[in-house]
Amino acid sequence: MTQKKAKLLIDQKEIELNVYSGTEGDEAIDISRLYEEHRLTTYDPSLANTAACRSSITYIDGEKGILRYRGIPIEQFNRPRPNFIEVAWMLIFGRLPQQSELLDFRNMLSEHELLHEGLRNQFQVLPAKAPPMAILSAMLSMMACYYEEFLTLTDEKSFMEVAARLISKVRTIAAFTHRRAQGLPFIYPDPNLRYCANFLHMMFSLPYRQFMVEPEVEDALNLVLILHADHEQNCSTSAVRIVGSAKANLFVSCSAGVNALWGPLHGGANVKVMEMLESIHRGGLKPEECIEKAKSKDNPFRLFGFGHRVYKNYDPRAKILKAACDRLFAKMQCNDPLLDIARKLEERALNDPYFVDRKLYPNVDFYSGILLRAIGIPTDMFTVMFAIGRLPGWIAQWKEQHDNPTTRIMRPRQIYEGNDICDYTEIEDR
Secondary structure, three states: OEEEEEEEEEOOEEEEEEEEEOOOOOEEEOOOOHHHHHOOOOOOHHHOOOOOOOOOOEEEEOOOOEEEEOOEEHHHHOOOOOOHHHHHHHHHHOOOOOHHHHHHHHHHHHHOOOOOHHHHHHHHHOOOOOOHHHHHHHHHHHHHHHOHHHOOOOOHHHHHHHHHHHHHHHHHHHHHHHHHHHOOOOOOOOOOOOHHHHHHHHHHOEOOEOOOOOHHHHHHHHHHHHHOOOOOOOHHHHHHHHHHHOOOOHHHHHHHHHHHHOOOOOOOHHHHHHHHHHHHHHHOOOHHHHHHHHHOOOOOOOOOOEOOOOOOOOOHHHHHHHHHHHHHHHHHOOOOHHHHHHHHHHHHHOOOHHHHHOOOOEOHHHHHHHHHHHHOOOHHHHHHHHHHHHHHHHHHHHHHHHHOOOOOOOOOOOOOOOOOOOOOOOHHHO
16 A cells, blocks of 8 residues: 545644555545544444455445455356355465365365264254354354364464364354254265255255255355355454454354344345345236335335445346346246346336436345245345355455454444433432
């Protein structure tokens, strides 16, 4: 980063501040010493315009609809055979892996795909219908009980070991959560299968019949996970960094990310899209009726899956997922009325001045649920799938922060608006 200067004028007092420029020309005014030196703070609700860190992992330009991982446009990962593990390795370690490195990492995933028997037995004491995200968060935290040797990471080898454990075991935890809810026996992982095929095997195989994964389905799931792998300093990633800034271990830091992702305004958005599409289908509503309802302030109807906190253009992930839906459904030679409704809603919204003027374009959630449903993932597992995809990004963000010697514990300030000084009153006098 190159350094410039900015001047802040307050009551005729001039304060000079450093200005940092990012790789793509974005600039940030450094106010980190503003309170210490001048007793001034800044007010930025929701931290919507505050850079809490410097990062070289992911770049987003919301105005242009750009998303890049380590400088590579997201569209370039949409290859004939997308590879989630390759992307995960790249996000965490900063570059594309050599073939031998990728093979070694895959072998590590296979080595660590089983759950410790003590951890597996925890499923028996949890309610069968417990929320899957609650189970996932609890299991990631409990991993700290079984792998105490990784609570403090001092070298690259131990970090790679714990990263492999998390990325491998998270799919086993997720699959076992689904099986427990369905009253089905656990299916153990098959080391001969690739990452996504192995997950689907654990989800849907039976003791007497192995689930055969079609290559197109496996590729679609790889793509969904890749597109969710990282997304700058969103709510869950910020949660991971905040917890990690206290030098908390990687297990509980990622568990914090799961809890943040669980919120319906974050990871649960594609569930809302599916519920909306199913409601439209059941009610026999026409797309143009839905558009008009969404534009009316007096109508409670909401059009989910449009607009984004960052993107003021078409979400590049949504474009890729829409094309993936078309490919998968064509290959499977089947139709989904919800996909037809989604296509018509998008077509009408993109030609309606109300949506265009407000820059309300389809986001990643608009098509991801449809694709997950086609793969066979039940709706209550959608947010868990988001977490599996996002885990490499959380690990990469934690590592980047952990490796930075200037990292301090995150401690935002506030503007106090409570009572002025007052006296305690005895209870009988209140």
